Amino acid sequence: MKPKKPIQCVETNNFDDLPNSALVRITDLVRSPKNKHKVAPLPISAATVWRKVANGTFPAPMKFGARIACWKVEAIRTWLDAQANSDKEAM
Template sequence: MAAIPTSAVNFDDLPDSALVALDVVTTVTGVSKATVWRMVQRGSLPAPRKISLRATRWHVGELRAFLAA
C-alpha cells in the first residue's frame, strides 16, 4: 500500500491557489486515477492545468469547491 501524500494529509492547510498532483486528487476524492480522468472528461471534476511538458496539477480551491458540492 502506498503512503498518503503529504499534500493530501495537509490538504486543509493549503491555500486555494496551491497546485496538487493526481495522487493527491485520488486521495481526497477517494477514487482511482482512471476515474479522476473520466470525471474530468465528463466535466464533473475541474480540469487540471498543464504546468510543464510532463506535469499536470489541480488547483486546491477548485477541488475544495467540487468536494463541497
C-alpha cells in the same frame, strides 16, 4: 531586470492545510495502491478522476507540459462541496 521570485513549495501531508492557491497533482488527490496508508481527499481512483475530467464532471487541470497536470486546491474544494451538497439534496 528584476530577479524572479522563487516558487515556494509547501510540503504537507494534509490537504486541509494547503492554501486555496496551492497546486496539487493527481498523486496528492487520490490514494495510490503503492502507498495505501496515505490519506487522500478524493475517495476515487486516478482513472476515475481522468474519466470525470473527460466527461466535464470534474475540474480540468492546468497543464504545464505533456505529462504535468495540476489542479488548484480551491477548484477541488469547490467540487467536493458541490458533491456534499448534492448528496444532502438527494436525501
